[in-house]
Amino acid sequence: MEKERRDFMGLGLGVFTAVGSVGALYVMKRSWDPLPSVKAAGFTTIDLAGAKGNELTVEKWRGKPIFVLKKTADMKADDRDIVIGDDRYHVSIGLCTHLGCIPAYKKDDKKFLCACHGGEFDASGHETFGPPPSPLVIPPFRIDGTKLVLGEEGPEFKKMKDAGLIA
Numbered sequence: 001m002e003k004e005r006r007d008f009m010g011l012g013l014g015v016f017t018a019v020g021s022v023g024a025l026y027v028m029k030r031s032w033d034p035l036p037s038v039k040a041a042g043f044t045t046i047d048l049a050g051a052k053g054n055e056l057t058v059e060k061w062r063g064k065p066i067f068v069l070k071k072t073a074d075m076k077a078d079d080r081d082i083v084i085g086d087d088r089y090h091v092s093i094g095l096c097t098h099l100g101c102i103p104a105y106k107k108d109d110k111k112f113l114c115a116c117h118g119g120e121f122d123a124s125g126h127e128t129f130g131p132p133p134s135p136l137v138i139p140p141f142r143i144d145g146t147k148l149v150l151g152e153e154g155p156e157f158k159k160m161k162d163a164g165l166i167a
């Protein structure tokens with residue numbers, strides 16, 4: 001009798017854990033869902049039309065994570081922002097400039113936090129704390145309507161490069 005009770009409780013716990021895991025996976029997937037994008041021969045084209053303010057999406061370009069963060073009105077404008085229409089975006093290669101870990105975006109604090117050695121970057125990708133020696137790196141890009149083509153040096157990228165804003 002006691003054994004049956006234990007078995008039942010064990011089963012209950014298993015089901016509870018499985019349901020919890022699926023829930024956690026769903027939440028993780030939702031927050032990591034990329035924007036619509038097309039990849040071809042070294043280029044990644046991301047459609048920014050559906051991007052939401054202060055929500056980080058992580059794309060992939062040439063095997064590297066790419067951070068795309070649409071800024072909200074209260075977020076400081078920066079020379080490194082990519083401006084499309086009335087919207088500003090922070091776009092960078094999502095690798096910490098210290099030793100290459102992938103920082104996490106803390107949306108409540110509007111900053112990137114690198115768990116490896118405690119480095120921090122603001123929402124424009126500037127290093128603000130800890131060992132990172134330089135800002136998050138902006139990948140070569142070209143603007144095409146509401147789309148961003150990564151892997152191509154468009155006029156906006158060249159302008160940033162000439163101004164010394166690209167590491």
Ligand code: FES
Nearest residue numbers: 096098099114119
């Ligand atoms: S790798 Fe990010 S702080 Fe060291």
